[in-house]
Amino acid sequence: xxxxxxxxxxQLVNKGKFRKYLFYATGEIFLVVxxxxxxxxxxxxxxxxxxxxxxxxxxxxxxxxxxQDAIGLGNNLKKLKDQARTKELFLNxxxxxxxxxxxxxxxxxxxxxxxxxxxxxxxxxxxxxNSHLKVIxxxxxxxxxxxxxxxxxxxxxxxxxMTQTATTHVMDLISKNxxxxxxxxxxxxxxxxxxxxxxxxxxxxxxxxxxxxxxxxADECAxxxxxxxxxxxxx
Numbered sequence: 001x002x003x004x005x006x007x008x009x010x011q012l013v014n015k016g017k018f019r020k021y022l023f024y025a026t027g028e029i030f031l032v033v034x035x036x037x038x039x040x041x042x043x044x045x046x047x048x049x050x051x052x053x054x055x056x057x058x059x060x061x062x063x064x065x066x067x068q069d070a071i072g073l074g075n076n077l078k079k080l081k082d083q084a085r086t087k088e089l090f091l092n093x094x095x096x097x098x099x100x101x102x103x104x105x106x107x108x109x110x111x112x113x114x115x116x117x118x119x120x121x122x123x124x125x126x127x128x129x130n131s132h133l134k135v136i137x138x139x140x141x142x143x144x145x146x147x148x149x150x151x152x153x154x155x156x157x158x159x160x161x162m163t164q165t166a167t168t169h170v171m172d173l174i175s176k177n178x179x180x181x182x183x184x185x186x187x188x189x190x191x192x193x194x195x196x197x198x199x200x201x202x203x204x205x206x207x208x209x210x211x212x213x214x215x216x217x218a219d220e221c222a223x224x225x226x227x228x229x230x231x232x233x234x235x
């Protein structure tokens with residue numbers, strides 16, 4: 001095609017048809033410009049289509065991970081609710097030397113460690129590393145996702161502090177009075193009533209604080225899942 005245009009140009013110049021040459025040259029420039037604009041438009045369309053598919057993939061993967069997070073957060077929340085609910089009940093039973101049927105259950109809630117839940121962040125990390133957060137076209141949703149994972153970071157720091165202080169301290173103090181934590185009786189537990197430090201450690205084990213934190217994060221996670229699903233279905 002380019003060779004054909006070149007031959008036509010040469011023929012017009014050689015025959016001295018300068019005005020026709022100018023007209024032809026203008027037309028050729030116009031065709032070249034139009035070709036470039038069309039190529040840019042097609043490339044832009046392909047890029048937008050690629051980003052749209054990428055957005056759908058990321059949103060789908062985020063929901064999958066967030067649903068697993070919701071389960072993990074919910075499991076810890078249930079345990080922490082049990083721990084917070086029975087704390088005063090347990091302490092009163094010990095102080096009053098009450099060997100009721102609930103004593104063992106309440107004691108288990110208080111001393112057994114509740115390991116921190118570690119949120120799944122592989123999809124979000126991939127988006128960050130590849131600078132792909134911008135493919136989420138909804139600005140408010142994009143900011144909501146960022147806030148969720150910032151909240152996860154705060155949760156991990158708070159959990160690290162709580163488990164390294166309160167939980168560890170409780171286990172250390174109780175273990176001094178109950179050497180075998182896999183085999184103990186009600187009498188072993190009731191003997192803790194003279195151990196002020198151990199009872200105070202249970203009183204300050206952070207159950208209420210952790211429960212409230214997990215409740216807030218679990219609520220945020222559930223809300224984000226709903227927001228992503230609503231937006232995803234509109235694409």
